């Protein structure tokens with residue numbers, strides 16, 4: 001059975017049991033600070049388990065793109081080494097929100113596996129929670145009794161808290177679970193060892209395929225459990241493992257989920273992957289296999305994350321994605337000998353294979369390919385630089401052991417993993433101190449852990465059962481009551497209180513727009529709200545202190561000065577989005593947006609620099625619509641199909657409901673939850689300040705509106721006045737500046753010429769000062785030239801003959817600089833290296849530098865150190 005059909009059958013089965021089938025949520029989560037990526041099918045439904053919202057149907061099923069690469073569930077380092085773990089995988093799941101419970105969940109799981117998919121019952125084992133007295137949770141008798149009606153008792157295994165009590169994170173909904181394991185070993189092996197003892201023992205062919213969680217509890221901050229108001233079912237089946245079982249394979253990588261990708265890697269590299277059936281492979285082949293598994297796994301995670309809007313970057317979720325891709329690149333680099341970008345070429349295969357079910361990968365194919373290609377190219381360059389640095393480290397090392405700290409430095413700044421450094425050193429008959437490496441790594445981890453420590457208290461609920469209402473589309477002030485509060489202590493922000501209100505005019509950060517600031521005012525006190533954010537369907541107001549009387553009535557007042565500026569920037573963003581699509585083309589798609597009171601920042605897909613002329617056109621387009629004074633037309637709740645039919649713009653990686661809010665200004669129509677001006681005339685004027693690249697195929701525009709434009713123009717004007725005054729008010733300012741520049745170029749040329757002549761004069765003088773030391777012609781001296789002149793002079797002296805070792809110091813503009821020139825034959829025969837010379841001597845002038853073995857320079861801060869640096873130069877030739 002093809003993987004496509006396996007997926008379809010799962011969904012059809014649960015549809016027939018009254019489930020609503022929903023699409024996968026984006027892989028990158030929004031509105032949930034406790035989770036970076038969707039790590040399980042249930043993550044997008046967390047608010048329903050917590051009682052902060054109601055699902056549109058109490059029974060739901062789907063296949064969810066999951067990523068287990070950070071936080072509580074992290075499989076990254078295992079991937080490649082075994083045959084059944086992945087960074088991205090699909091989780092097939094069915095849910096009951098306060099509807100059916102254990103009986104239906106277990107019976108349906110069994111029916112689907114044994115009757116629809118026809119997995120032989122004798123290949124299956126199930127587990128049941130054995131209970132835990134410390135947690136006060138008893139043995140799951142109910143699940144045991146249900147299973148007993150379906151399967152021999154000796155196939156039911158009791159499991160402990162680690163295996164049979166599922167928790168998504170350190171806090172939140174959780175409960176006992178019942179897992180289904182499949183034994184896909186050969187009959188011969190089964191006869192030798194019973195599968196029962198291999199369950200949960202990391203055997204690659206006796207693996208868990210389905211987890212049925214019975215959500216009954218909420219884990220509180222102090223670690224205790226409380227009963228949830230209702231009982232729910234959360235199940236998750238690993239799609240790739242199911243395919244392995246149903247396709248008669250013994251490795252996920254031998255199923256049609258992975259084979260097309262593997263074939264492409266084989267075609268690109270000319271290497272072969274051996275299936276799991278091939279035994280007794282060489283160590284070399286094993287390494288090739290691991291690398292190929294790493295690559296075909298990681299490309300899926302990275303490609304889907306980018307398609308869902310998460311670009312690789314240096315922080316947060318973007319950094320995790322970058323690290324996954326880099327892991328794939330270096331496995332290719334080390335074990336498949338790929339020195340050119342190639343992983344991007346797999347995206348096409350992935351899009352063909354998955355595009356029907358996950359259209360985002362098809363429609364974003366070009367962008368995903370470009371971004372991956374650029375990341376590959378830049379990391380390969382970094383690896384190359386790292387290799388050069390390693391050469392220098394090796395040259396400077398006495399003996400055959402490099403310090404572990406140096407190896408860690410390579411890891412930290414160049415992404416050189418331990419094993420790669422070890423491998424390169426081994427080829428040179430060297431090694432590094434692992435214990436030192438590990439200690440440096442641990443110290444760094446401890447530092448970052450301490451920096452990100454957060455402790456979150458449980459909610460103190462003042463008014464239970466209230467569902468907070470957002471009134472910010474109509475009001476900026478309202479009478480409110482506090483419904484719950486929570487204290488959060490983090491290293492980053494210190495102690496903050498999160499306040500939830502019964503209704504609120506405060507806009508929570510979202511859709512690029514920053515959260516509102518403002519105050520809570522009661523008869524006796526005023527509390528500042530410093531930010532507003534959304535979390536699992538709650539709107540959290542952040543304050544540095546709590547009101548003394550938390551039960552009082554308050555007036556919640558949004559800071560309207562800030563909000564007005566923000567809304568101008570937000571509406572201008574919509575107009576600019578349309579402008580870009582009209583002027584540059586409909587390939588332009590929003591890839592990121594920030595709207596705050598000061599400016600707007602917009603990232604979008606486009607393959608080339610936006611020209612000056614295009615920038616002007618975009619500004620004119622937006623300003624024309626501002627002048628036209630277009631009124632805001634807000635459709636607060638319209639069916640999504642209707643909005644799309646009207647041509648509204650929607651974003652990839654955004655989760656939309658059946659009904660949406662649509663914002664219209666003339667021909668600009670966008671699905672949006674943000675705050676806007678009532679009429680485009682309020683924006684006053686729109687001005688682009690910068691345009692540049694953020695990643696391959698992604699451009700960024702920063703712009704301003706309203707008062708910020710007024711300030712900008714008046715600043716420009718006063719700058720121009722100052723320039724005119726400095727130039728003594730010429731008639732034509734531009735002409736005066738151009739003529740100054742021309743003069744400057746001419747003078748520079750003259751100076752260069754003069755210096756060259758001076759250097760020639762010096763050449764003769766210095767040639768006579770060369771000392772012979774051990775057959776090396778040595779000179780270290782200060783010259784009255786600029787650094788470029790010193791370089792020319794060094795090369796000039798170099799023409800005088802062989803075996804030259806020169807160190808020339810300059811102190812041009814009081815900036816000390818050392819240049820070292822070493823004849824090629826000395827570099828080759830005496831292992832001298834100008835890079836090392838300047839780095840060592842550079843210490844005396846408080847500086848550093850580098851270059852090539854035959855010529856290198858170092859700049860510094862301390863002119864008075866030149867003398868000592870020159871004196872020490874002789875040590876290198878002695």
Ligand code: SER
Nearest residue numbers: 040042211234235236
């Ligand atoms: N949440 C459970 C898991 O991820 C079942 O879906 O295993």
